[in-house]
Amino acid sequence: MVSKAETRAMKKALKLAAYGRGSTFPNPMVGAVILDLNGDHAGDGFHRKCGAPHAEVIAIASAGDAASGGTMVVTLEPCCHHGRTGPCTDEIIRAGISRIVIAMTDPDPRVSGRGIKQLESAGIEVETGLFSGKARELNRVYHHYLETSRSWITLKMALSLDGRTAAADGSSRWISCDKSRRLVHRMRTSVQAVLTGAGTVRKDDPELTVRLADTLSGRQPVRIVVSSTGDFGDSWKIFKSPGRVIIAVPEGVAMRLTEYTGIPGVEVWEFPADSGIQGINLTSLFERTAAEGIGSILCEAGSDLSTRLLKDKLVDSVSVFTAPVILGSEGRPAFELLGIDNIENVIRLENVSSHRSGSDFLTEGCVVYRVD
Ligand SMILES: NC(=O)c1ccc[n+]([C@@H]2O[C@H](COP(=O)([O-])OP(=O)(O)OC[C@H]3O[C@@H](n4cnc5c(N)ncnc54)[C@H](OP(=O)(O)O)[C@@H]3O)[C@@H](O)[C@H]2O)c1
Incomplete structure (x- = not known):
């Protein structure tokens, strides 16, 4: 009793x-x-x-x-x-x-x-x-690590009412409202790293730091960028803003990145090229991040990396902001093909919570994958 x-x-x-x-x-x-x-x-x-x-x-x-x-x-x-x-x-x-x-x-x-x-x-x-x-x-991060030896991945997205992440020209700033963006900065303070793909870096030149008023805690998450090419276009903000930045690339790409590795805080992690895919094995990436003390990662990427993570069953939870805007089917979809051919094969969430965030709606939950 x-x-x-x-x-x-x-x-x-x-x-x-x-x-x-x-x-x-x-x-x-x-x-x-x-x-x-x-x-x-x-x-x-x-x-x-x-x-x-x-x-x-x-x-x-x-x-x-x-x-x-x-x-x-x-x-x-x-x-x-x-x-x-x-x-x-x-x-x-x-x-x-x-x-x-x-x-x-x-x-x-x-x-x-x-x-x-x-x-x-x-x-x-x-x-x-x-x-x-x-x-x-x-x-949950601790349990997940003991069970899988990997970091916990939360996929965060801002979507239009019709499930698009960006307009046809790739512009996506800002789909979500001010309040949601402040909340995202707070989410960044509660994880140890923020992850994105080179596509978002090339298009948006983001910083991915915590910097909005009332969210500053003095602690910046590590920023991780994955790329199979090492091509970041003219974007520099993520590499030049203070803090640790990890560029994760296949073996052989690091030598093209010398102008980035000279910047304080920037390091390159090389992984053996994965024969089945273009780029690196993302499971190996998250095993290494966990081994280096990074327990939780917030992914803020476009549809390419988000799709790959879901396909590899590496997304552990999602935080999706839905904004009251419509982008049409010419807009970029949240995900590319996932191979779901029947309603019985949908990817479901559990422990779901939904609430208003300014003019948006935030839905969060843990991903349940089908056992094949
Ligand atoms: N609404 C939202 O929440 C939101 C959030 C973020 C971005 N966006 C929008 O999304 C658009 C960009 O989407 P995107 O799909 O092009 O970008 P993305 O998913 O952020 O990045 C894709 C790139 O990531 C790299 N990558 C992915 N998987 C990899 C792997 N396994 N190994 C190595 N590299 C890997 C590749 O880079 P390489 O090409 O270098 O090989 C790939 O081209 C932009 O318009 C942006 O505004 C929207």
């Missing part, structure tokens, strides 16, 4: 955990609250960034002596192994916690149930499953 105070504490722990968004990867976001013997709030903490103390340790320190005999409410099973920091289970046992309420077990095979067993063996009463759905959703 979970008490009302513990339920309230878990809601707070989930909120605290979210403060670590974008900074904890490859660790999960975790929040913890400690209730004293009377069920009153005694301390709390969250995991701020990878390598920093874990939420449980911070919460114990902030509760002081009140932790002894108290209850810990935590969004994820405490770790029981030596990583960058020591095992949290040892700290919890040492602090004299008598009961622990855990939202979900840790899918990391080094922990997965072992943390709970250790706590139970030490005589601590353990309750699991409170708000487990919310806890899983909170750490």
Whole structure:
């Protein structure tokens, strides 16, 4: 049985955990609250960034002596192994916690149930499953990484009412309203990288930084541009605006990019040419980004790259703004051919939310792929 105070504490722990968004990867976001013997709030903490103390340790320190005999409410099973920091289970046992309420077990095979067993063996009463759905959703990037070794990809698009991304001449600024554009800048602050294709760079010369008023957080996402040719036309803004820029190209193209690699922050990643496609294997790209600590990526590309990502089943969630404008079938479609020949084969979304964003409508959801 979970008490009302513990339920309230878990809601707070989930909120605290979210403060670590974008900074904890490859660790999960975790929040913890400690209730004293009377069920009153005694301390709390969250995991701020990878390598920093874990939420449980911070919460114990902030509760002081009140932790002894108290209850810990935590969004994820405490770790029981030596990583960058020591095992949290040892700290919890040492602090004299008598009961622990855990939202979900840790899918990391080094922990997965072992943390709970250790706590139970030490005589601590353990309750699991409170708000487990919310806890899983909170750490979807972490779960995805453990399951696939890849970064989480969110495909963001601004569409006309008739599903077009640009007019016939390629102009697309601005399909969406001011409010939606500010929201996109906020989305950029919550991911670790923004991805686009060379087609958008050539056509729009975008910066893809966070720069609109009230969205500035001081943190700029890494910008990634994929190209099979290394041809960016006369566009320079993305390379010259401050921050890290990765140009991802097939082997042999880097030597054509010397005028870009001289710019501070710009680096080139080469991948073996993929015999089946023109360009690089995008799965390899996202395995490398994840290995380099980039957990989440917002894709802001045109129909070519967006289609390739969907076809390769690499889009994990979508954020689509629909604006009250019509571009006609001469406009650029959101996607090219996807090979969907029957309504039964559509790509569906789950956990869908829709709401107004100024004069636009924002629909978000996770992509469900058919198992072939
Ligand atoms: N409404 C919106 O939300 C939105 C958002 C972004 C862009 N747009 C519009 O979209 C239009 C551009 O669309 P687009 O389809 O041409 O551009 P895109 O999808 O952004 O870029 C396509 C290019 O990306 C590179 N690429 C794609 N897959 C690759 C792979 N696997 N390996 C290596 N390189 C890869 C290729 O570059 P190379 O040619 O160098 O090989 C390809 O030509 C513009 O008009 C822009 O305004 C609209």
